[in-house]
Amino acid sequence: MPLTKTLIEQFEAQLGKGAVLWRPEDLTLYEYDGGVDKARPAAVVFPRTTEDVVFIVLKAREARVPIVGRGAGTGLSGGSIPRDNGVVISFSRMNRILEIDIENERAIVQPGVVNLDVTQAVKSYGYFYAPDPSSARACTIGGNVAENAGGPHTLAYGVTTNHVVSLEAVLPDGSVMRLGRKELDLPGYDLTGLLTGSEGTMALVTEIGLRLMRQPEAVKTMLAVYGAAECAGDTVGELTARSLLPVAVEMLDGPMLRMVEEATHAGYPMDAAAVLLIEVEGLKEEVEEQTAQIDKVCLHCGATEFRIAKTEEERALLWKGRKNAFGAIGRITPTYYVQDGVVPRTQIAPTLKAIAAIGERRGIAISNIFHAGDGNMHPIIPFDPRKEGDLRNAQLAGEEILDFCISVGGSITGEHGVGMEKMELMAHQFDDDSLDMIRRIKMAFDPHCSLNPGKVLPTGKGCLEIRQPAKMEL
Numbered sequence: 001m002p003l004t005k006t007l008i009e010q011f012e013a014q015l016g017k018g019a020v021l022w023r024p025e026d027l028t029l030y031e032y033d034g035g036v037d038k039a040r041p042a043a044v045v046f047p048r049t050t051e052d053v054v055f056i057v058l059k060a061r062e063a064r065v066p067i068v069g070r071g072a073g074t075g076l077s078g079g080s081i082p083r084d085n086g087v088v089i090s091f092s093r094m095n096r097i098l099e100i101d102i103e104n105e106r107a108i109v110q111p112g113v114v115n116l117d118v119t120q121a122v123k124s125y126g127y128f129y130a131p132d133p134s135s136a137r138a139c140t141i142g143g144n145v146a147e148n149a150g151g152p153h154t155l156a157y158g159v160t161t162n163h164v165v166s167l168e169a170v171l172p173d174g175s176v177m178r179l180g181r182k183e184l185d186l187p188g189y190d191l192t193g194l195l196t197g198s199e200g201t202m203a204l205v206t207e208i209g210l211r212l213m214r215q216p217e218a219v220k221t222m223l224a225v226y227g228a229a230e231c232a233g234d235t236v237g238e239l240t241a242r243s244l245l246p247v248a249v250e251m252l253d254g255p256m257l258r259m260v261e262e263a264t265h266a267g268y269p270m271d272a273a274a275v276l277l278i279e280v281e282g283l284k285e286e287v288e289e290q291t292a293q294i295d296k297v298c299l300h301c302g303a304t305e306f307r308i309a310k311t312e313e314e315r316a317l318l319w320k321g322r323k324n325a326f327g328a329i330g331r332i333t334p335t336y337y338v339q340d341g342v343v344p345r346t347q348i349a350p351t352l353k354a355i356a357a358i359g360e361r362r363g364i365a366i367s368n369i370f371h372a373g374d375g376n377m378h379p380i381i382p383f384d385p386r387k388e389g390d391l392r393n394a395q396l397a398g399e400e401i402l403d404f405c406i407s408v409g410g411s412i413t414g415e416h417g418v419g420m421e422k423m424e425l426m427a428h429q430f431d432d433d434s435l436d437m438i439r440r441i442k443m444a445f446d447p448h449c450s451l452n453p454g455k456v457l458p459t460g461k462g463c464l465e466i467r468q469p470a471k472m473e474l
């Protein structure tokens with residue numbers, strides 16, 4: 001249903017005609033993100049400043065129209081899709097790096113800045129921005145903040161929340177909140193931490209202060225090859241047990257590494273059951289010492305081969321395989337569903353077995369590529385949208401996998417968020433009292449349930465029920 005003409009005209013008057021999309025053919029691109037859910041917004045608007053965002057929020061509020069923030073739309077849980085015919089605020093034109101302050105190791109950016117661009121901008125000073133989602137070439141810092149994004153190097157550096165020092169955010173009533181500063185340890189509640197990971201349901205982030213990290217003196221990347229996936233899983237726990245802390249431990253199982261190798265020619269073995277891609281960083285001597293010890297642990301746990309990248313080119317090639325894996329999956333299936341459960345490291349091997357059993361029972365060839373160091377599993381579940389029931393079968397397989405993750409002490413999401421994809425599963429993870437507290441915190445920020453409604457909390461336990469219907473076309 002279209003929005004009232006007045007609202008569109010008001011948006012166009014403030015932002016310019018080219019900054020408001022409302023014709024159905026222009027909205028198609030904004031119906032989906034990287035996940036499997038789909039819904040069309042009523043309009044998409046492109047602010048350039050915080051004042052623009054405040055204007056949009058106030059006008060949408062008057063018209064009782066829900067609003068949803070959007071970065072690059074690479075999210076995998078339907079977070080940036082309006083459930084209820086809302087206005088999408090795309091931050092793609094708020095994409096400036098406002099300040100680089102090397103002396104204080106900080107950068108101030110607008111939310112639409114692409115993740116990798118931060119590292120590119122500070123590289124020549126010997127610095128980098130640590131959170132490195134595999135989607136880093138496309139996803140935005142605003143989206144990363146909303147999802148508390150992680151990546152291969154999360155293992156050593158932590159997730160987005162560990163690298164956000166300040167936020168400017170617009171609340172659903174149009175007020176602008178400034179949280180945190182360049183220096184750490186401000187008094188009071190950690191609202192910056194609360195908003196990071198709030199999935200765009202409490203406030204719209206319009207400016208972000210980031211922590212920059214100094215590039216390490218030395219880096220080594222290794223590939224351990226296994227004849228059994230369980231042995232690769234066991235290696236991860238063993239590395240920690242021996243106090244070794246690589247900065248990244250990524251795992252690809254046999255089917256996945258064959259797909260990746262065919263697509264990227266990264267040099268992965270075609271006949272292995274699994275590989276671990278391991279990276280260490282630090283002082284030169286420390287890195288040499290750790291590499292030798294990791295070699296021993298991998299062989300002890302059953303690795304059949306242990307390779308060390310000798311040059312920067314070899315290192316880049318090994319990572320090329322990992323970073324381009326999602327594209328490589330397109331070689332065997334046009335559509336897939338990627339899951340995001342977390343388990344304790346010691347449960348990786350049993351979880352891989354459980355995933356294989358679920359796949360076998362449901363007749364799905366599930367492959368795995370994941371942040372093994374964090375126990376953050378990403379089973380890839382192919383489906384054919386043209387076959388009736390195929391997507392549902394894939395989703396049920398995903399649910400069974402996540403229930404298994406919960407049963408071994410894990411969680412339903414590591415980094416992709418709950419969004420609309422996993423909101424019902426929140427009731428598997430949390431009891432009613434905990435869900436109610438989450439709802440009350442959301443409503444302290446958004447009492448009228450106008451910001452990204454119908455996400456995160458299960459049906460009947462969120463705030464959707466109190467929403468007043470929007471004033472639509474007369």
Ligand SMILES: Cc1cc2nc3c(=O)[nH]c(=O)nc-3n(C[C@H](O)[C@H](O)[C@H](O)COP(=O)(O)OP(=O)(O)OC[C@H]3O[C@@H](n4cnc5c(N)ncnc54)[C@H](O)[C@@H]3O)c2cc1C
Binds near residue numbers: 132138143145146
């Ligand atoms: C191939 C691939 C690989 C991926 N690998 C990883 C990975 O390694 N680690 C990881 O964590 N994720 C990964 N993801 C998921 C995704 O890239 C991240 O969740 C990312 O943070 C989303 O950023 P985005 O800019 O695309 O946000 P979007 O998808 O546009 O939005 C995500 C959420 O953020 C909210 N939002 C966006 N901007 C704002 C804002 N300014 N203020 C308030 N809310 C806002 C939206 O409302 C939505 O709820 C991957 C996705 C793909 C497709």
